[in-house]
Amino acid sequence: MAKELVRVLVTGAAGQIGYALVPMIARGVMLGSDQPVILHMLDIPPAAEALNGVKMELVDAAFPLLKGVVATTDVVEACTGVNVAVMVGGFPRKEGMERKDVMSKNVSIYKSQASALEQHAAPNCKVLVVANPANTNALILKEFAPSIPAKNITCLTRLDHNRALGQISERLNVQVSDVKNAIIWGNHSSTQYPDVNHASVKTPSGEKPVRELVKDDGWLNGEFITTVQQRGAAIIKARKLSSALSAASAACDHIRDWVLGTPEGTWVSMGVYSDGSYNVPSGLIYSFPVTCHNGDWKIVQGLAIDEFSRKKLDLTGAELSEEKELAYSCLS
Numbered sequence: 102m103a104k105e106l107v108r109v110l111v112t113g114a115a116g117q118i119g120y121a122l123v124p125m126i127a128r129g130v131m132l133g134s135d136q137p138v139i140l141h142m143l144d145i146p147p148a149a150e151a152l153n154g155v156k157m158e159l160v161d162a163a164f165p166l167l168k169g170v171v172a173t174t175d176v177v178e179a180c181t182g183v184n185v186a187v188m189v190g191g192f193p194r195k196e197g198m199e200r201k202d203v204m205s206k207n208v209s210i211y212k213s214q215a216s217a218l219e220q221h222a223a224p225n226c227k228v229l230v231v232a233n234p235a236n237t238n239a240l241i242l243k244e245f246a247p248s249i250p251a252k253n254i255t256c257l258t259r260l261d262h263n264r265a266l267g268q269i270s271e272r273l274n275v276q277v278s279d280v281k282n283a284i285i286w287g288n289h290s291s292t293q294y295p296d297v298n299h300a301s302v303k304t305p306s307g308e309k310p311v312r313e314l315v316k317d318d319g320w321l322n323g324e325f326i327t328t329v330q331q332r333g334a335a336i337i338k339a340r341k342l343s344s345a346l347s348a349a350s351a352a353c354d355h356i357r358d359w360v361l362g363t364p365e366g367t368w369v370s371m372g373v374y375s376d377g378s379y380n381v382p383s384g385l386i387y388s389f390p391v392t393c394h395n396g397d398w399k400i401v402q403g404l405a406i407d408e409f410s411r412k413k414l415d416l417t418g419a420e421l422s423e424e425k426e427l428a429y430s431c432l433s
């Protein structure tokens with residue numbers, strides 16, 4: 102029997118990530134190769150023509166799983182009946198702008214989109230915020246959509262997680278699919294803490310800890326961390342544009358694992374509403390290691406946190422608390 106249609110919203114769909122993401126969704130990369138989808142694409146009026154061009158290309162690509170496309174600049178039309186919402190649209194920081202000005206623009210976008218989702222999305226809609234500042238945009242969305250359960254609102258740190266796996270695979274010259282259980286703690290910013298203390302690699306003689314195989318704590322505690330933290334800036338330097346295909350791919354990974362489940366023995370990183378686990382302040386959207394089952398995520402509990410890690414968890418948490426304060430100051 103054919104599966105029920107799933108409606109997927111992509112905001113900022115005329116942008117670079119949107120352009121890479123919508124064909125992935127239409128090909129089944131996000132929800133499975135047997136899942137028919139209807140794409141809802143939202144952008145702002147100055148991008149309406151470009152958005153229509155993306156719609157034309159989606160039609161031209163003749164994706165068998167794509168059962169319809171809504172391309173609109175009307176937020177209510179965009180949000181109506183959606184089961185999954187990927188929030189990529191936002192206001193970028195422009196030269197000479199203060200941090201508070203950018204925050205203020207995004208707070209107002211996420212406040213109004215929160216209300217539209219709350220009123221018009223399908224019940225139990227799963228929300229992924231990609232646009233920066235991703236954690237704080239997600240928090241604002243949560244605060245202004247009180248009837249959407251907090252567990253349904255997440256932000257993207259899977260790109261950072263995948264970058265950590267990629268760096269380990271390059272260093273050890275192993276397949277990236279054989280590396281697992283890295284963790285991104287905290288903010289999707291340069292204070293994030295990429296942690297490999299619990300990560301392992303599948304080898305011909307069984308699973309081995311990353312630290313045992315790398316045999317270079319200096320690199321793991323130094324250059325590895327800064328490379329992952331600064332990878333976004335390195336991509337901008339090289340491409341003169343920010344990462345798009347890897348961000349789109351990570352957004353698909355995030356939703357796919359959330360909906361379809363993480364493999365046994367594997368966790369992934371997701372920005373989720375903190376319940377105080379690992380002594381992280383509650384009331385923040387903070388990236389944790391999670392496992393997913395039956396459409397729900399659960400923070401992995403009981404991992405040992407050494408002194409080095411503790412400091413890094415606290416530092417990125419403090420930055421998020423400060424961002425939250427700044428966001429709230431924009432509301433008044």
Ligand SMILES: NC(=O)c1ccc[n+]([C@@H]2O[C@H](COP(=O)([O-])OP(=O)(O)OC[C@H]3O[C@@H](n4cnc5c(N)ncnc54)[C@H](O)[C@@H]3O)[C@@H](O)[C@H]2O)c1
Nearest residue numbers: 113115116117118144145148190191231232233257260348
């Ligand atoms: N979390 C992550 O891992 C990650 C990674 C890469 C990029 N990002 C962020 O993702 C966002 C998008 O990146 P991009 O490269 O696609 O940017 P982009 O500028 O190419 O596209 C953004 C799009 O959003 C649209 N937009 C602006 N305001 C909107 C609104 N109110 N409603 C709907 N659409 C709106 C713009 O018109 C534009 O088409 C940025 O905020 C970027 O910093 C996050």
